[in-house]
Amino acid sequence: MSDPAPMARFDADAPDADEVGERNVVLRALKRMRAGIVLVPLVVGLLVAASIGASKLWADLPQEAATDPDVTCWNNTQAPISQCPQPQGKFGLRWVFPSFKPDDSDCSQVRRRDQDKGRPFEFACNQRYDQRPVVITYSVRTSLDEGLAFLRRVYGAKPVSEADGERLVFRSRKPGDDGLYRVTVAYTDHPFSVTVAAPDPDLRDTALDELVRYRPAEQLVVRAGA
Numbered sequence: 001m002s003d004p005a006p007m008a009r010f011d012a013d014a015p016d017a018d019e020v021g022e023r024n025v026v027l028r029a030l031k032r033m034r035a036g037i038v039l040v041p042l043v044v045g046l047l048v049a050a051s052i053g054a055s056k057l058w059a060d061l062p063q064e065a066a067t068d069p070d071v072t073c074w075n076n077t078q079a080p081i082s083q084c085p086q087p088q089g090k091f092g093l094r095w096v097f098p099s100f101k102p103d104d105s106d107c108s109q110v111r112r113r114d115q116d117k118g119r120p121f122e123f124a125c126n127q128r129y130d131q132r133p134v135v136i137t138y139s140v141r142t143s144l145d146e147g148l149a150f151l152r153r154v155y156g157a158k159p160v161s162e163a164d165g166e167r168l169v170f171r172s173r174k175p176g177d178d179g180l181y182r183v184t185v186a187y188t189d190h191p192f193s194v195t196v197a198a199p200d201p202d203l204r205d206t207a208l209d210e211l212v213r214y215r216p217a218e219q220l221v222v223r224a225g226a
Contacts (some may be wrong), residue, residue, distance in 0.1 A: 029224065072223045084221040086190065090123060091136045096192045096220055099213040100125070100138045110137065122195075127211060134198045134207040135180070141191040151184055151193070159186075166217035171201075183208055190220050 073084035074095050087095045090102040090109075093215035101107060102123060110122035122141040126133065141147030151170050152159070159168040162185075169182045181201045185208070194212055198204035 015170070046190075062174075074219075074221055075222060081222055086221060087192075088140070091120075093123060093140060093192070095195055096140050096187075096190075096215055097134075098215060099211060106111075110196065127207075127212060129198075129207040131201065132199065132203055134196060134203065134211070136207070136211060137195045137197070139193045139195070141186075141193060143192045144189070147191060147193070148186060148188075151186060157183070163214075163217070167214070169203075175199075185212070185214070185222075187217060189217060194219075 012079050019060070052071050068082055068223040069079040070078045071081045071084065072078055074087050074092070075085070077084075079170055094100050094102055099122065104125065106127060107125040110124050112119060118144060122137055124135055124137045124185045126135055128134065148168070151168075155172055156171065157170065159166075160168045162169055166188060168188055170186070172182045175181050176197075178197075180197040180199060182197045183204055184193055184195040194214075196204055196208045196212065198207055
């Protein structure tokens with residue numbers, strides 16, 4: 001009589017095939033989630049850094065573009081304000097001093113025998129005020145500092161500041177060798193000045209106030225409203 005076929009062993013604690021498959025699926029899902037959990041903050045960090053960098057880049061561009069825009073210079077040319085030239089020649093004097101008329105027959109360029117680069121560029125205009133003669137001389141000084149130092153030596157007196165310090169006024173207390181009293185108004189930061197000479201100090205000062213016109217210092221190289 002043959003032995004009976006062995007009976008299959010049953011272990012109640014052993015997982016069945018379906019349960020094992022489900023666990024594998026869960027593990028794979030957790031692994032994918034873990035990779036995503038690590039990757040997502042990394043991507044977010046990179047995006048934030050990139051956005052901050054881009055915002056700084058774009059924020060700087062308008063500032064750089066607006067630092068030195070083109071303006072209309074005194075001679076009607078277009079250029080950044082730092083490249084606008086100082087007024088030059090008789091037309092430059094005409095711009096700085098609207099009262100100066102370079103083509104007037106009573107105005108002529110001052111010439112000296114010892115004319116050199118150290119001398120100012122000047123026009124003297126013979127005019128009359130209250131039927132009395134006055135001489136108005138418009139000048140471009142060759143050096144701003146040396147020109148002011150020269151005026152201090154000639155007048156020997158402390159100048160009076162006017163127009164919020166943009167101009168200095170020098171007055172003589174005594175007449176010169178030609179019998180004329182003089183007053184000179186010089187821009188402090190630009191190489192331009194005007195001198196009025198007359199037979200008496202009252203006429204000199206009145207002629208300066210009534211016959212000479214100046215352009216504001218901030219409008220010497222750039223046209224107003226441009």
